[in-house]
Amino acid sequence: MTLKSISVSLLCSLLLWADGCAGPAGGGLRMTDPVLQPHEDAAELEQLVRQAHDRVNAHRASLGLTQVTLDNRISRVARRHSASMAQGGAFSHRGFKQRATAIGRFMPYRTVAENLAYNYGNADPAARAFNSWLNSPKHRQAMEDPHFTHTGLAVAKSPSGRFYFTQLFVLPR
Numbered sequence: 001m002t003l004k005s006i007s008v009s010l011l012c013s014l015l016l017w018a019d020g021c022a023g024p025a026g027g028g029l030r031m032t033d034p035v036l037q038p039h040e041d042a043a044e045l046e047q048l049v050r051q052a053h054d055r056v057n058a059h060r061a062s063l064g065l066t067q068v069t070l071d072n073r074i075s076r077v078a079r080r081h082s083a084s085m086a087q088g089g090a091f092s093h094r095g096f097k098q099r100a101t102a103i104g105r106f107m108p109y110r111t112v113a114e115n116l117a118y119n120y121g122n123a124d125p126a127a128r129a130f131n132s133w134l135n136s137p138k139h140r141q142a143m144e145d146p147h148f149t150h151t152g153l154a155v156a157k158s159p160s161g162r163f164y165f166t167q168l169f170v171l172p173r
Helices: 003-022 042-062 072-086 096-104 125-134 137-144
Strands: 109-119 150-157 163-172
Touching (some): 042 150, 072 150, 109 137
Antiparallel strands (some): 150 163
């Protein structure tokens, strides 16, 4: 092998590796940083989490259901997924099993459910996310399941201003 052919092989390998790491979910490993990004405002995201959580609990109370307790550990798992979507990953439930496994490392559970939402340009992003869950039979079922006692909720913002919500519902053992 000549030095030129080794260089071309190395370059091709690096390009394939970079494409797999930086490309959309499913195209290889995706490097996601769950830490607050420069374009995100921590107070804004926390306010959206609180508003969405309050709406879900108000809805549950209106049905005579107990409230779900917001757990910071579950919220950290949710944050990783919201951050992944906001950083260019697919808007999907892909990886749900891994998120459930992550929760199981600190909280043995019987069941876990997940609600996702995203929106852009709305005056009240938390209300929009909540209403989308309410209007989806499967997402509504998760919100209204009387067995769930714990939840984690996180919001991430893309550089273009789109908000990504992930809410995980947990029934511990």
